[in-house]
Amino acid sequence: MSTHGSNRHRTATLCARATGIRYTRCAQWAADGLITRHQPVPDARTTAQRAFEARVVNVLANALRDEQIDGAVLGVTGAVPTPDGLVLELHPEMAHRVVAELLPAFDRGYGGLRGVPGLRLVGRAGEWLLEDVGSPARIRLTHPDPGWTPRLPQDTELLTELWRGKPASLDRTEAEELTLWRSGRGVPRPLLRDIMLSRLLRRPLVVNEAGAAHGWANAYSHGYSDLVIEWCCGRDRDEVERKLRRSGLAAPPPAGVPLDPAKAKPRARGTIALEDAYVVVRALGSCDAGASSITAESITEANRARYR
Structure with a gap:
């Protein structure tokens, strides 16, 4: 095999092993x-x-x-x-919770926002998109069941689902949270933080190796500045x-x-x-x-019945 062909093979192999995409496509x-x-x-690109994508990772890491x-x-x-764009394949037993955790809601228990500010769910059975209010950014969701429909969370005594009241615009709480995200909360270069976290979401098979032993790993962030997986x-x-590193997580950032x-x-x-x-x-x-004793049912209880 030529050097050129060998490099292509190694590149395609790294792509497939990081994402789950078929080798031939890579x-x-x-x-x-x-x-x-x-x-x-x-x-x-943008x-x-x-x-x-970075905001999605930040919420999922801390919520799950x-x-x-x-x-x-x-x-x-x-x-x-x-x-x-990005297409994410959801774990079938976690899919409802993933969507529920991402949808923005105001939590009166601690006086702040849960979920991704500006995120809205759009679609119907077989075609679900996470869209960003005010920008063209979007993420398409897929599920092993082509007819899967997410169970949408309802308002509770503590939680008000902001996405439901303002499907095409930002609630004031969301706007304030977005301002904090963009300021970086002490991060000198929020653009670089967004690149790192976006890249992490695009490499789920490598990330999931952290949970190989017991079916779970501990993930969290310090505010909006980083992400830790242990x-x-x-x-x-x-x-x-x-x-x-080999998958390009710390590769030089995009042009500009x-x-x-x-x-x-x-x-x-x-x-x-x-x-x-x-x-x-x-x-x-x-x-x-x-071994993990966590089930979809126990997680539902822990999540205060947001998506029943």
Whole structure:
């Protein structure tokens, strides 16, 4: 095999192993120049799409935390990422909860927003889209059952579903939260944070390796600045970090988003960074957990019946 052909093969293999896309499609992408050895998974083309995907990751990581099923850390089992959009394949037992957690609601219990500000669900059986109010950004959802319809959450004593009252515009609470997101809450380069988190959502098969041992992993963020994925045993931390790096998680950003070499600094093992934007993968090295006992029913109870 020629060097050129070998590079295409390695690129397509990395793409397939990170996303779940068939190798033949990834190989065609490599032949067309859509993906490369250094960036084997396509980035979103626009800042709006990257920011929307980043907000989705931030919410899912914190909402699902260590309550996943079958190691689907973000509730996702596959992805088809293209420059112009993203398709996510939902875990069948987590699909209702994923949608419920993403839809914006005001929580009177702590006086703040839950869900993704500006996100709206549009569609019908077999075709469901997450859309961003005020931008063309969108994510298409797929489910093993082609006729699947999400159970939409209802208002409760504590939660007011903001998406229901304003399907085409932002509620004031959403607008305030978006302002905080865009300001970065202490993140020097929110654009780089959005790139890192958007890329993570586009590589679900690598992310899900963190939950391989017990069917779940702990995921969380510090405000809007980063994302941490940690687990007790199973996959070696260095192995997961290496796979994320090889998949292009820390590759140079898209054109128009330059890096400042002066801001590059050494990072601890397990920290994957673009300047001050970073993702941490961490194996804790001790295990006192058995196989996951989490079920779709128990998660429903924990979620305060939002989507019954």
